Amino acid sequence: xxxxxxxxxxGIALLSALCIVLSKNIVRSAVWLLGALGGVACLYxxxxxxxxxxxxxxxxxxxxxxxxxxxxxxTSKSPWVAFTPTRxxxxxxxxxxxxLAVGMCTLLLRADWAATATDTxxxxxxxxxxxxxxxxxxxxxxxxxxxxxxxxxMIGAAYLSRPEK
Amino acid sequence: xxxxxxxxxLRSIFEIGLTHYLILSVLxxxxxxxxxxxKRNAIGILIGIELILNxxxxxxxxxxxxxxxxxxxxxxxLFVILLAAAEAAIGIAIFMNFYSTLRIIDVDRGDELRW
Numbered sequence: 287x288x289x290x291x292x293x294x295x296x297g298i299a300l301l302s303a304l305c306i307v308l309s310k311n312i313v314r315s316a317v318w319l320l321g322a323l324g325g326v327a328c329l330y331x332x333x334x335x336x337x338x339x340x341x342x343x344x345x346x347x348x349x350x351x352x353x354x355x356x357x358x359x360x361t362s363k364s365p366w367v368a369f370t371p372t373r374x375x376x377x378x379x380x381x382x383x384x385x386l387a388v389g390m391c392t393l394l395l396r397a398d399w400a401a402t403a404t405d406t407x408x409x410x411x412x413x414x415x416x417x418x419x420x421x422x423x424x425x426x427x428x429x430x431x432x433x434x435x436x437x438x439x440m441i442g443a444a445y446l447s448r449p450e451k
Numbered sequence: 452x453x454x455x456x457x458x459x460x461l462r463s464i465f466e467i468g469l470t471h472y473l474i475l476s477v478l479x480x481x482x483x484x485x486x487x488x489x490k491r492n493a494i495g496i497l498i499g500i501e502l503i504l505n506x507x508x509x510x511x512x513x514x515x516x517x518x519x520x521x522x523x524x525x526x527x528x529l530f531v532i533l534l535a536a537a538e539a540a541i542g543i544a545i546f547m548n549f550y551s552t553l554r555i556i557d558v559d560r561g562d563e564l565r566w
Contacts, residue, residue: 289465296475303482303502312492319498322479326505333472335512338528342508345532350501350539357494357543361550371489379488387481394473403469404520416522417529425526432533439537446544 291332299325310370312362316355323347337414472513480506493546493558497539504535 302321309315323346330339371379421429483502490496508528515524550556 289467292467292471296471300475300478300482303479303486306498306502307482307486307489312490312495315486315490315495315498319501322502323505326479326509329472329475329509330512333512333516335515335525335528338508338512338525338532341529341532345536346501350536353539353543354494354497354501357497357546361494361546361556371491376489379485382488383481383485386484387477390477390480391474394470394477399469399518403518417525420522420526421529428530432530435537436533439540443540443544446541447547 288332292329295325295328295332297325298322299329312358313355316351316358319354320347320351323351337417469513469517472509472517476506476509476513479503479509491557491559493549493556494543496558497542497546500538500542501535504531507531 299322302318302325305318306315306322309318323342327339327342327347330336330342480503483499483506485499486502487496487499490499508531511524511528511531513524515521515528546556549561553561555561
């Protein structure tokens, strides 16, 4: 059952990622990104990371994806305009990507993961409460830095996208 | 009956472990790299970066479940999602500025430092 769910969701994510790369049209790429993000969110639920899956759906699918689609709308006179790279660029890029994938797969298939695996695997459903506690104790400094960063991003984005004087 | 080697390979296919998630993450990462370097539309590059960050997040959450057993990977994934949202907001703002100055969104043609 778990294997079936894993192969279904990873298939959705991989197929969507492949379609993002292959589609010439940027609007189609943005829509396929929805499938990829949704598939990855389902994998988080499968990995007992319910809160991360929910955040993925809310922040990525509800926020970032909408932002990207707005960006597409605002930055092209016609959304169907396509720029295609030259054949040489595509061949070089595909070569690099295949080399990366084969190299990293070889490395991680050789590693002995069982030697370092934990004896106490994660509980069936980790509590949001635990996550919140660790955010405000162990990870307090990164948490506060992140909130300042978000403020800086808000001001910076408003400044950058202001209308010309 | 089935030979032991065949049973082993069958088990490695149907018993999902850490390696399955790592291989999926490698494939999504490579597709993200491919998307980033082949798209000439600036927003296409942003989409590629989102794919790469998602691949990293799958790694973090999978290691959190199978290797450390703690919540550290989850917290880290949370920060990665936050940074991805911030990066997308700033990226879109920069591209809109770029577009309003040059009237193009093709990164290969934005080769002047000062307009």
